[in-house]
Amino acid sequence: MTSYLVDSNVFIQAKNLHYGFDFCPAFWDWLVEQNDAGKVASIEKVADELQAGDDELAEWAVVRGDGFFLPPDAAVVPALRTVSDWASGQGYQPAAVATFLQVADYWLVAHALAHGCTVVTHEIPADTTSKIKIPNACIGLGLRCISPYEMLRREHARFVLGAGRAAA
Numbered sequence: 001m002t003s004y005l006v007d008s009n010v011f012i013q014a015k016n017l018h019y020g021f022d023f024c025p026a027f028w029d030w031l032v033e034q035n036d037a038g039k040v041a042s043i044e045k046v047a048d049e050l051q052a053g054d055d056e057l058a059e060w061a062v063v064r065g066d067g068f069f070l071p072p073d074a075a076v077v078p079a080l081r082t083v084s085d086w087a088s089g090q091g092y093q094p095a096a097v098a099t100f101l102q103v104a105d106y107w108l109v110a111h112a113l114a115h116g117c118t119v120v121t122h123e124i125p126a127d128t129t130s131k132i133k134i135p136n137a138c139i140g141l142g143l144r145c146i147s148p149y150e151m152l153r154r155e156h157a158r159f160v161l162g163a164g165r166a167a168a
């Protein structure tokens with residue numbers, strides 16, 4: 001069973017900042033290894049967002065396919081209703097609810113709810129009615145939500161330079 005479901009912002013920030021494909025391929029290898037072990041995945045709607053970027057990350061997502069980016073299953077459908085009902089009943093502005101129900105965040109939270117997964121995102125909770133943040137939805141629905149760094153620490157990820165490194 002997948003333990004962690006990863007938000008699109010984790011992939012995007014990793015590529016653009018801390019774990020670029022060109023200088024930290026170990027991060028991407030680790031994700032694939034953890035996916036193969038059944039611990040880390042994401043969802044189809046996140047893959048759609050990543051593929052819209054038409055870049056190296058989009059190519060990476062295409063290669064991973066639905067083994068990494070899980071399609072919704074029968075358990076997700078009733079969870080979508082639960083998440084929708086929660087979002088509509090929290091006093092968020094109608095536009096915030098409408099936007100949330102149209103983006104991958106909604107599907108990510110529902111998939112996590114349906115399968116008891118921890119959501120991994122860079123988002124932090126916010127006290128606002130103008131946007132539904134993933135951590136707020138997770139808190140409201142009793143789900144775990146952590147940063148990617150917390151996931152890496154919990155799973156004892158190590159990105160160590162190889163022994164073949166040239167001496168300075």
